[in-house]
Amino acid sequence: MQFEEKDIAYPPVHPGTDRTFIRFYGGEPDLNSIFYSSEEENSPQRIFVTDTNVASLKQMQPFVNFFRGENYSQPKIENGFIGTRGKDVLLILGSGEPFKTIESVLAICKAAIDSNAKRSAVFTGIGGGVITDMTAFAASIFKRGATCELVPTTLLSMVDAAIGGKTGCDFDSYKNMIGSFFPAQKIHIIPSFIQSLPENEYRSGMAEVVKTALLYSKELFEKLASKPEILQNRKDPLVEEMIKICVNAKAAVVEQDLTEKNIRMQLNLGHTFGHALETRAGLGKVSHGDAVAWGIARAAELSKKIGLCTENYVQTVKSALSSFGWETQPMHSALNGKFASEKEAALSLFEAMKKDKKNASNKVRFVLQEDVGETVITEVDEKDVLSVL
Structure with missing residues (x-):
């Protein structure tokens, strides 16, 4: 068959941000000081996402309790919990790879929709690779692209999963089959989180x-x-040294090849x-x-x-x-x-x-x-x- 052809030229699709700011923090985790050091009326709404394991950490209680209301004993920290703090929302999902599903990603989007979140909302994942991957994926598809920030709490997410904009979830028993490239605007690395990790x-x-x-x-x-x-001495100076080496190495690679075409x-x-x-x-x-x-x-x-x-x-x-x-x-x-x-x-x-x-x-x-x-x-x-x- 004969045909005529017309092409449409497009600029490259914007990946959500043109740069990522990575901040390294000393001392014990204090998310209130990171996100609520000053109350600004014009600050964007935040959709915080974490899991039951992270939300239960002692270091997380001052932050989580602000979303639980006056009666801290109810509701429990469990899969599906949603709390509010002004216009901000905290969603707690189940913990681990079995929860890395498209249903969990959609639950994040639903929490944003139910709170009337705008495209300017900041989706903030607090957790390991499962949470950071899914939160960033939800940000990438919510109203065709919100903003994303990440607080990696595991060694794996600090040195790898949270860096570089790979997002997604598992599907049909296969790893990370659905996803996008959508880098976080900010990544907050607090090495002391690893002291609470299971071996x-x-x-x-x-x-x-x-x-x-x-x-x-x-x-x-x-x-x-x-x-x-x-492995038995997480306070060895080599731990923070290796985290920074890995972050710098991956950052250098991602700057050259965000969408994994070569190096x-x-x-x-x-x-x-x-x-x-x-x-x-x-x-x-x-x-x-x-x-x-x-x-x-x-x-x-x-x-x-x-x-x-x-x-x-x-x-x-x-x-x-x-x-x-x-x-x-x-x-x-x-x-x-x-x-x-x-x-x-x-x-x-x-x-x-x-x-x-x-x-x-x-x-x-x-x-x-x-x-x-x-x-x-x-x-x-x-x-x-x-x-x-």
Whole structure:
């Protein structure tokens, strides 16, 4: 058939803000001093979003109680709680990966709509990666784009999830299948929040620290590899140092490649394997960090398999991961009993990898390394992937 063509030229879609201001705070968390140090009649309305775990922290009580009314014993801090403070709203969602759903995102939007929020409202996520991802996603779709601020409360969200504007939620058992690029206008980092983290969540965040070190800081990687006891000593000066190193490294990458067209893909080291593990184990059954650490070990083995790196690199990486207590064997214990054989498990993991949103063809794309700080992005044959599973 014959046709005539007319094109319409558009400027790039604005991602909500043209810059992000990251503030580092010393001392104990005090959200009242951050958000209510001065009452301004013309200040924008805020839609605060957190989860039951964060809202229950002792450090959060002075802030949360202002939204609970005069009778602090009622209502309870539970999934679905909505409180008000003047024109501001606090929504408390359930905690953890099982709540990272489109229904939770829509609950955030509904809380904003029910409070007659304008497009000028500031959606403020206070929590780990689940909350920061969903709050920013809700901001990006509310009236086609509100403003977003984030207060990461976990190590993982401080060094990775809250930085760089990736937003979204899980869908149909697959990680982060729905989302947008929508950076926060401000990110408030309060390192002392990590003192209250359960050990498994702290260790989960440490996996992203090790990943970033492998990519961009050999010096930090060597410090971490020589000091696995940092898992038991969160007040070690290295903790705040590593947070700032990771934030600066990711910021430098995101400034060059916000929408993951090239170098930002490097940040997915270990994630193709890790996301497949999370999917097949059942979302929430294995922490994101534990899955990524296992994925980094598999990526190292795959790098060796296709001739990119030496055995020494593989052993250096796996030794560091093992010293932190992460699994490095081909079959993760979270898959025990789920499949009839290891071959069946490997095939199922590979099928999950083929749905990874970062793939550009029918082949699976991996982030691999030649050495610490020397990273390669490449597609790999199925047989080679299966051989390291």
